[in-house]
Structures are given as C-alpha cells and as structure tokens.
Amino acid sequence: MNLSPEILSLRDDTVALRRDFHQHPELGFRETRTAGIVAERLRSLGLSVATGVATTGVIGLHGDAFGRAVLLRADMDALPLTEENEVAYASQNPGVMHACGHDGHTAMLLSVAKILSQTPAPRGVCYKFVFQPAEEGGGGARVMIDEGALRDPEVAVAVAAHLWNDLPVGKLGVRAGPVLASADHFVVTLTGKGGHGAMPHQTRDPIVVAAELILAWQTIVSRNVDPVDSAALTIGAVEAGTVANIIPDRARLKGTLRALSPATRQRVIDRVETILKGVTAAHELTHEFNFTTGYPPTVNTGEPTEVVRQAAVETVGAGNVVEQDLVMGAEDMSFFLQQVPGCFFVVGSRNEEKGLAAPHHNARFDFDEDALLVGAETMVRAARKLASQLAADGED
Template identity: 40%
Template sequence: MGIPDIFDTLDAQLPWQRDLYRDLHRHPELSLQEHRTAERIETELTGIGYTVQRIGGTGVVGVLENGPGATVLSRADIDALPVTEDTGLDYSSENDGVMHACGHDVHITCLLGAARLLAGHRDAWSGTHIALFQPAEETAAGARAMVDDGLLSKVPRPDVAFGQHVMTTEAGTIGTTAGPVLSAGDSLKITVYGRGAHGSMPHNSVDPVVLAASIVLRLQTIVSREIEPGKFAVVTIGASNAGTKSNIIPDRAELLLNLRTYDEAIRTHIMESIERIVRGECTTAGSPREPEFEYYDQFPLTDNDAATNARITEAFTGHFGAGRVAHTAPYTASEDFSRIPDAFGIPYTYWTVGSVPADKLRRAEASGTVAQDIPANHSPFFAPAIDPTLETGTRTQAVAALAYLAG
C-alpha cells in the first residue's frame, strides 16, 4: 500500500511544534487537572478544522471528516507527574513539584503535528481521523473517565486505534511488536489486624508486625514456586507500615503491593494466591479480624493486534527504511490506552519512539553506564532530545493513519 507524501510542509511546521513542546513542558499539569493543556489542544485542533469536544473532564477529542473511508483513532496522553524537575533545561517546569517526566508533552506535540499535516493535505486521503487526547494516564483513570462520559456515542466508531510512547531508545528509531507490549498493572493495599499491647508484654498481643513480615516472605514464593518458569510475573511489596513507637505493639499493619503480568490467567492466579496466603497467615497468627484487600491504580494489558501491528510495521518500514524500525521486547511498564479500543471492540497497536541521541547512547552502552547516563521515564532528569524525536513521532502518527486512510 502506498503512503502519499504529505510531509512536504513538515519542515515548515517543526518550529511551531518545537515552541509548542517547550510551552507544554514548562506548564505540566497533574492527572485530571490538565485544564491549561486541554485549552491549548482545543485551540490548535479548532484552528485546523477539527470538530472538538471535551469528554471525560479534561479529555479532548477532535474529529476531522474527509469523505468516505476508514475511521482511525489516534491517541495521546496529556498528564504530568508529581516530580520536581532537575534537568537544567531553559524550558524546565514552572509548576513546582510537577514535571512532564514521562514524555506526554512529546505525545501531544506529535499528534497535533500529525493532525495539522492531515488537515493540510485532505486531497491525499479519505475517511475520518479522530485525534484523542486522554487525561490521567498516570493514575489509570483517564481512559475510563472518557468511556464513562459517553465517548462511544459521541464520536464515530473507529475501525482501528493507535498509540505511541517516547522511550529512552535511540532517537529516530521506532519499535513495534505483536502481542503484549505493556504489562497489566495492579496495585493492592492489604490491611491485617492484630491485638495491640505494651511492648514489654508481647504475650498479650497478636503482633501484626510479625504477621506482616511472615506475609512478605511467603508472598515471594508465588512467582518462584507457583508460576511456570519462563512466564512473566512480578509481585513487589513496595511498603510495609505499622506502629508509631518502639514500645507499642500496634493493632494493625498495612502492605502495599504492585503486580505486573502479561497473561490474564496468571494475573488472576497471582491475586488468588495473595489472598490465600494472607488469609492463611492471619489464621495461623490468630488474627482477630479478617484481612482487607483494596485494589487500585489498575492498568489493563496492552496487547497489540497481530494483523494491525504487521500493517503498521510495513508502513513504517516503507516510510523510514528497515534500519529505523525494529522489533521491541515487551515492556514491564503499564498503560490504560487499551481501555478505549477495547470499549469500542476494535483492534489496535501501540509502538515506541526513541528519544536519546545515537552518539550519547553509544557512549553510555560502551562504558556500561546506561543506567546512570540515560535518565529513564519518570526520572527528574528525563529530557528527550527535541530533534529528531518530534519529527519522528509526528511522522509515525501520520503514517499510521494514512496506512488506513489512503487506501
């Protein structure tokens, strides 16, 4: 399938994109508080002819209808993180304690850039393009909020959906894969109960600190002894909280867990095993109350449709050349993007775009200092290279859309 050349105006619009990116980076906003960001997106989309509406609070959706054909949904997330920036950039965050430390400002800029290219070259394609800007990805709340606010009835039903993420791979390169590309993620708060007592009289207590410690150790056996070797699963205990003073045995303890899986059956098994182990340890300890389980910040699996991924990979290879498109291994990070195409019941694919200059990455690889010298997403030092990252991400969004709209 040939992709028409709509990129003759890209060089001319890149200065606008660079300025837009720096503006977004200076003014990051936390999840579901992206008011200024949403207003800027609305202004840009309206100015190029998209029909724009708010969905899900700070979510923005633009629709550009251009005759008969397929309907493509392209998504970018827009929220920032509660991180204090330490990059030293001259366009660093001006919002104290808030930073675009995950590259969502790149995602916004690239999708707006692709929308501008499509709007300016309507003779090159036919169909409908939906540019969806989703809030609150970092808290797993944004996609659900848009669906709950009637997204499915407020926009044309797409035939396919796309998402992308900037990563600390080589700038100018793209990574694609079929099947799982991002893990399902679940956070879990467990509260176990004991009986408080004076620290000098442990015989009067049911000690929840000892109980929690036993649970922490026992949970380590889920992955090591219950999951088939070679299958991916992570069970992390990120916090264990109990007590206020050295000579007081408290009456409860809290554990905070994080789970990552690529397989729904394994995900279910891990949750059931956690609850079984916790209940068993509580019974053994003589806990006076049943434990409590609170699941939150739950991210779905991002599982790329094989046929869609193959079509997009072919389009990327044809446009960029085989040397810039590579198969990527699944990441253990998580996303809520897939809730949107899953709600529509449509296929999707999600790819990665590199952001680290090749020479910098090669030096770090050669010296074995990648972890120290290449700050990853969510780091206060995270700073994607503007060029060629913005151009690459803009092209990927446009090429993917044209793979369905230019037929």
C-alpha cells in the same frame, strides 16, 4: 531517515509547541491551558472539536462523521516533580514537570492532525484525534471511553506513540502482543492483639504474620506463574509498631501487582487473597483486603501492529525498527486496546551526545526533539494505511 517535506515543514512549529507545553505543565484532569491550545489548533484546521471530555480531554474529527474511525491518541498530563534541567524552556510551574514526554506527544499529534486534515479522509472513514487527560495514574483513557470516546463515529482501530529514552533517536520499537503490564494496588490491614514483647503468648502478633505473608506471597510469581510468562509482586510499604518491647495490635502492608496477560493478572490476584486468608486464619488474626484495580496490560493486536511496523520501516528503514522491549510498567492506552484492535509503539528519543539520556520520570528527563518528526511521520503513514484498509473493507 525518510521524512516527508510536509513533516519537515512543521519542524519549527512542532518544537515550539512542545517547548510551550513543557514550560506550562499541568497535572492530570487539570490540563486546562494545554487543552485550550489543542482545541484552538484543531478548530483552526477546520476539524469538528469536542472539549471537556473526561474534564479536560479533547477530541477532533476529520472525515466521515458517520463512518468508521481511526483513533490516534496523545496524553497531555505532566508529573508532580520539580524540573532540574537548566534549559530556556524549563517548567515555569513549580513542582510540576513534563518528565514523561507527554508534551511531545501532544505537539506531535497536533502536527499529525494538521497533515492528515490537509487531504480528504478516504470514503466512509474518519480520523479521530484523541487528546486525553491523566495518563499518569488517573486513568483518563478509561473516563474518556466511559464518556463515549469510542462511539460516534465508532472506532475501528487505535494507535498511540510514546517517546522512549531507552531507545536512541532514529529508532522505533514495535511489538505484537503484550507490551506493558497491568498495575494493580492493594492494602492489607492485619489485626491481632497487642501486648508485652516479653509475653508473646498473651498476644496475636501481626508483625510475625506480616513477615510470613510477605515471604509466602513471593511464591506466587515463582510457583504459580508460568516461568516463560511474567509477573511482579512487590510489597512497597510495611507499617507496624512503635518500640522494641510492644507487640502492636495492627500491621499494614501495601503492594503492587504487575502482569502481562489478563489471565495471569487474575491468577496472581486470587493467589494473594487465598494466601492472605490462609495465613491470617492459621495465626488467629483478622484481615482487611483493599484491592484497587489499576491499568490492564497493554496488548497490541497483530494486524494493526504489522501496519505500524510497515510505516516504521518506511520512516526509518528496517534496520532501525526494533522489537519493542517488554516492560512491567503500565499505560492507560491499554483501556483503548481492551476495546478495539490497535498498536502502542515507542519512538526512540535518547541522544547521549546531546546529553539527553535521563530516564522517564526523572527530574532531568529531556529528549531529542528530532524524535517528534520521526513519531509524527510514522503516525501519519500508519493512519493513512489503516484508513485505506478501512475504506477497502467498507467496499467489500
């Protein structure tokens, strides 16, 4: 492990800050206390600070405000979950918990900002520290982009780290190309004609059609998606009927779609709707299809990913940098990476010996705080490399 003295000197502060955020978790778009601390810290470093972006988002700038920017992102929101950890820094906000590590991301990026702001940014380059609200479903990143987070100064490259309990502390996961899936949701309402369970010929049974649809949709992933690509289609809710001998008028299905590329995502969505239309028409039912576009796939671009990989190797050694697992979960960092090149990487934070091994989004989630230093060190190194590349590009 190659942690610089400047990172090591911030250990106590970073951990204390993380524990403070952990004790006071806030849900998406309501991160007012957290955002207040972030803004105050950034101002105390002499950064120019914008607050209230996407309600509670904060942006700090260090460097040439008319230059090109290296964007570094942290998410600040917690989850609606009751913490079961018995630790001194446990959540004091009943029903809300930092169970994904965003408390750590916020503390980590504040330490990164502190270190990067101690020296001048290269000529023509600006570091843009973005603290976003509502990653967990609210799409805070998209709202920040809508409100101009990628402009003034214009962002050239974006990097984010996620603490990762699937990976032991001391390891880093980096991968070029897709790393996380898109996540879209839909609700289908089937309307037929109810009646007596003993006289089905007088009805148009939405339950039989729902059953046929659920199975027919399963052929999308098996028959329409390239076997070496990936997608997932899950019907997570089926609502219909009341008792055994009544055929109801209506049935409702709720599903989620995951895909690793924009093209596959679109193909799966199209097939869901085509099969829906065909099956309901065949059975003389009508349907409603309510589709909610969620997060796009998170796709890392080649060059900045190689820079992050290099920074990771310098921090933990080549043997501890692994190819990040492909996961069908989703992340709204994807909205930034749709617009600009960049990299989303993971920072190993599991420690079995210390009993810190619960999965993300679990009421017993906690992580090894040494990961904060590893993540911060990697981010600082990557940011400096990307900034000097931008400065060199500017001189050509």
